[in-house]
Amino acid sequence: MPDTTEPAERIQISVHHRELLDQVLDKWSLQVLDELCEQPLRFNELRRSIPVVTQKSLTATLRRLERNGMVDRVVVSSRPVAVEYRIASLGRSIQELIDALFHWSTEHMSDVERARARFDDEG
């Protein structure tokens, strides 16, 4: 697979890496990964644990994460059909980073809010 684009000025993160981070760090993915890192969950359990997500968005998020190897979709039984989502090893590998991000956001939230107030005042 030859590299078609990128003259690579400096070290420049390629568009592929941005795309990957976009798919993994988006609005819902962060929370889904966070939840699944603690325990496997079924579709509706997951949905309940992230109250505001719609079914469609959750489905799309799970498919994307599954495609990127971050979570595993496991059909457990098949009476009324039960599906369990489990964190995959690739998902595990980013757990610390996600935790760190959540930690950073709680750590610095008040600073951010002060900055926002200042910015909005001075308009």
Next chain:
Amino acid sequence: MPDTTEPAERIQISVHHRELLDQVLDKWSLQVLDELCEQPLRFNELRRSIPVVTQKSLTATLRRLERNGMVDRVVVSSRPVAVEYRIASLGRSIQELIDALFHWSTEHMSDVERARARFDDEG
């Protein structure tokens, strides 16, 4: 400031934290912060260093980052007007995390691509 929402089941990251991370981890912000961590840049310099970004998106990204206290907008001179964007201390505080994310993405890119191929094949 009393807490209006959140029954706080488990520890649950609040919607505010998600929102903050959304505003800081989005498509362009990651790169802008990355660039500015290395050196202050003017608007068009920044634009050139992130080739695909449009003027509008870059402006919006910079405003958002400025509002959140992540970057400082400094009017340097004023002949044809020169504006410099500098990383702020809040921005610095997330630098390591962003580096770690880039590092993670390069580290695991091949795994992800293999997962994608598998997923797309079995479709």
Next chain:
DNA sequence: CGGGATCCTGCAGGATACTG
């Protein structure tokens, strides 16, 4: 140079209904 103002479009994502 560093943007602001407009116009326009795609598509992410909500609401709703249906299915194996």
Next chain:
DNA sequence: CAGTATCCTGCAGGATCCCG
């Protein structure tokens, strides 16, 4: 239960022109 299908809407974000 775990989705798929459809319809619909907002708005992110591109293109273009203009300004101090």
